[in-house]
Amino acid sequence: MRRYADRMTxxxxxxxxxxxxxxxxxxxxxxAGLTPEVIVSGVDEDAVTAPTPAELALALAEAKASxxxxxxxxxxxxxxxxxxxxxxxxxxxGKPADAEEATARWKTMRGRAGVLQTGHCIYDTxxxxxxxxxxxxxTVVRFGEPSDEEIAAYVASGEPLHVAGAFTLDGRxxxxxxxxxxxxxxxxxxxxxxxxxxxxxxxxxxxxxxxxRER
Numbered sequence: 001m002r003r004y005a006d007r008m009t010x011x012x013x014x015x016x017x018x019x020x021x022x023x024x025x026x027x028x029x030x031x032a033g034l035t036p037e038v039i040v041s042g043v044d045e046d047a048v049t050a051p052t053p054a055e056l057a058l059a060l061a062e063a064k065a066s067x068x069x070x071x072x073x074x075x076x077x078x079x080x081x082x083x084x085x086x087x088x089x090x091x092x093x094g095k096p097a098d099a100e101e102a103t104a105r106w107k108t109m110r111g112r113a114g115v116l117q118t119g120h121c122i123y124d125t126x127x128x129x130x131x132x133x134x135x136x137x138x139t140v141v142r143f144g145e146p147s148d149e150e151i152a153a154y155v156a157s158g159e160p161l162h163v164a165g166a167f168t169l170d171g172r173x174x175x176x177x178x179x180x181x182x183x184x185x186x187x188x189x190x191x192x193x194x195x196x197x198x199x200x201x202x203x204x205x206x207x208x209x210x211x212x213r214e215r
Contacts, residue, residue: 016080024168034209054117063117066132082190084165091194094126099155113142116140118189124204142177146175150176163200
């Protein structure tokens with residue numbers, strides 16, 4: 001008898017769309033056997049507000065997913081929207097505006113712990129367009145104590161200007177992170193276990209989205 005996973009992959013594979021331009025998110029999904037198309041939402045992130053960092057991350061993810069899900073060209077697809085912010089002292093920290101802000105932020109973060117909040121939202125556009133599942137994943141990040149010189153060098157690399165919280169777990173700032181408590185993928189940009197649970201709420205098995213194995 002064939003395994004359950006093999007039987008699941010016999011079902012028609014759903015089209016998957018990622019409503020994010022993040023190469024890290026795309027890379028994690030591909031590593032998990034998924035092959036999403038990328039359609040950027042164009043949502044004005046500064047116009048979205050919420051009472052807490054976790055709620056803000058979720059509101060941004062829902063906004064991005066809903067905008068892309070409304071496009072006629074994605075009809076029938078599953079649309080994933082994500083957004084991340086670092087929660088520190090109750091504040092939501094997204095991408096720093098410039099090198100000066102990135103430097104100041106790292107000097108504040110070093111030796112402390114923050115919570116990386118990533119909102120996830122999945123729309124099933126094969127329904128009436130209004131069916132979706134969403135949630136926020138939270139991971140504690142413990143920062144090391146890089147010197148002023150190390151911070152300056154990192155900021156000069158340009159990397160922290162393009163990522164939420166001004167750091168990445170899989171980039172040049174990795175040596176400055178002592179550890180995490182929770183899902184590492186969530187810190188990189190998307191929690192695959194949460195994606196599986198949200199798909200299940202929509203009655204979609206994640207194995208139905210796997211790309212065919214090379215023979």
